[in-house]
Amino acid sequence: MSTQEVSVPAVPPASGAWRAGDSRGGRKFSRIGNVTLERGGRLDDVEMAYETWGTLSPTGDNAVLVLHALTGDSHVTGDAGPGHPTPGWWNGLIGPGRELDTDRWFVVAPNVLGGCQGSTGPSSPDPGSADGSPYGSRFPYITVRDQVTAEVALSDRLGIDRWALVVGGSMGGMRALEWAVMEPERVERLFVLASTAAATGDQIAWCSAQMMAIRCDANFHGGDYYGAGPGEGPHNGLGVARRIAHTTYRSEAEINLRFGRLPQPGENPLGGDGRFAVESYLDHHADKLTHRFDANSYLVLTQTMNSHDVGRGRGGVAAGLGRVTARTAIAAISSDRLYTPGQNAEIAAGIPDCAPLRVIDSPYGHDGFLVEVERVGEILVELLGEPAQPALATH
Ligand SMILES: CC(=O)SCCNC(=O)CCNC(=O)[C@H](O)C(C)(C)COP(=O)(O)OP(=O)(O)OC[C@H]1O[C@@H](n2cnc3c(N)ncnc32)[C@H](O)[C@@H]1OP(=O)(O)O
Numbered sequence: 001m002s003t004q005e006v007s008v009p010a011v012p013p014a015s016g017a018w019r020a021g022d023s024r025g026g027r028k029f030s031r032i033g034n035v036t037l038e039r040g041g042r043l044d045d046v047e048m049a050y051e052t053w054g055t056l057s058p059t060g061d062n063a064v065l066v067l068h069a070l071t072g073d074s075h076v077t078g079d080a081g082p083g084h085p086t087p088g089w090w091n092g093l094i095g096p097g098r099e100l101d102t103d104r105w106f107v108v109a110p111n112v113l114g115g116c117q118g119s120t121g122p123s124s125p126d127p128g129s130a131d132g133s134p135y136g137s138r139f140p141y142i143t144v145r146d147q148v149t150a151e152v153a154l155s156d157r158l159g160i161d162r163w164a165l166v167v168g169g170s171m172g173g174m175r176a177l178e179w180a181v182m183e184p185e186r187v188e189r190l191f192v193l194a195s196t197a198a199a200t201g202d203q204i205a206w207c208s209a210q211m212m213a214i215r216c217d218a219n220f221h222g223g224d225y226y227g228a229g230p231g232e233g234p235h236n237g238l239g240v241a242r243r244i245a246h247t248t249y250r251s252e253a254e255i256n257l258r259f260g261r262l263p264q265p266g267e268n269p270l271g272g273d274g275r276f277a278v279e280s281y282l283d284h285h286a287d288k289l290t291h292r293f294d295a296n297s298y299l300v301l302t303q304t305m306n307s308h309d310v311g312r313g314r315g316g317v318a319a320g321l322g323r324v325t326a327r328t329a330i331a332a333i334s335s336d337r338l339y340t341p342g343q344n345a346e347i348a349a350g351i352p353d354c355a356p357l358r359v360i361d362s363p364y365g366h367d368g369f370l371v372e373v374e375r376v377g378e379i380l381v382e383l384l385g386e387p388a389q390p391a392l393a394t395h
Pocket residue numbers: 068069070071072073086089249264277278280281282284285288364367370371
């Protein structure tokens with residue numbers, strides 16, 4: 001196992017210019033070697049960052065893989081701190097006596113390939129460059145399947161042959177699903193939330209506007225902005241992308257009920273440069289993201305989501321889903337307008353050993369998979385409580 005513990009304090013980048021390595025603190029790292037890419041080419045000397053909770057059993061039968069969404073990271077649970085720009089995104093779900101009970105389960109959460117929280121991504125040093133400069137525009141096009149390939153290599157290095165459960169929401173759900181299609185014999189149980197079997201035209205359209213916002217920022221420089229000083233990166237474009245995305249992450253009803261036409265306190269949105277409260281809310285979420293996330297990673301990961309199609313090269317979505325042998329639970333958020341209950345129902349209908357679709361009744365839209373932690377925990381407990389499946393022969 002080529003892993004190493006590092007403890008380098010994180011320094012959040014000043015708004016804009018991202019520095020690779022800012023977020024190494026508090027994580028484990030594994031060099032997984034070269035990753036051959038689905039669309040051709042290779043990423044050399046790939047490093048994966050991850051966190052773990054609990055202890056791997058002597059037989060290795062208690063490992064749970066948790067996969068984060070677009071702007072998440074390996075910090076599933078715990079406080080913000082060095083290496084962790086945000087508190088855990090499913091805070092409280094992992095620990096002794098918790099839903100993912102660390103007295104029983106060994107939980108692993110990697111940062112995704114192409115991300116910016118420790119795993120190799122566009123802000124990482126390019127091993128092919130003479131001076132170790134970041135990939136920037138040289139970072140290749142990668143797909144969800146490439147991300148899973150990297151996670152499979154990480155699993156090999158951790159000595160985990162088979163996951164008792166692979167779970168993820170949204171983009172994490174895409175990877176969880178691909179895991180179960182690409183490596184069915186290594187996935188005993190599967191839990192996918194608020195996701196889709198293939199990115200839809202609607203999802204690609206929203207992503208397209210977000211990517212264009214970043215690329216149109218004069219400080220983007222084609223993706224080679226890492227030499228720019230603090231505040232000179234494409235943070236305006238990334239902020240616009242986040243505003244667009246965040247709106248799709250919440251439901252129309254919630255936004256109207258919570259903010260409606262209210263002015264931001266102390267501001268007059270009519271006829272001046274004052275803001276409506278909802279504008280201020282989006283400004284806040286945009287500002288927070290630009291202080292913790294790399295615009296190139298946002299582009300790369302958004303493209304991978306657009307690449308997602310479990311049916312590509314497999315005879316279609318139904319044939320792809322039909323490969324899954326895991327005992328499966330699929331959950332949707334009732335008010336999710338981005339990854340709709342209908343899209344999640346399609347996944348549930350296509351997987352042979354899948355319980356009926358669970359619809360979590362929530363006003364929070366797509367973000368419900370992050371907000372409704374208790375409901376997520378209930379489904380996890382149910383799925384993990386079911387008897388284990390015998391390992392299937394590799395095919
Ligand atoms: C795994 C992952 O997906 S990523 C890791 C966690 N996710 C993120 O950070 C994604 C961005 N954030 C979100 O998507 C959501 O905030 C969630 C899902 C994490 C939490 O949702 P909620 O609890 O419903 O929070 P909500 O969306 O209401 O945002 C609350 C924030 O808005 C701020 N806010 C609310 N109204 C206003 C306003 N009128 N003006 C300015 N700010 C406002 C609050 O002060 C609060 O700020 P804080 O988060 O800095 O404390």
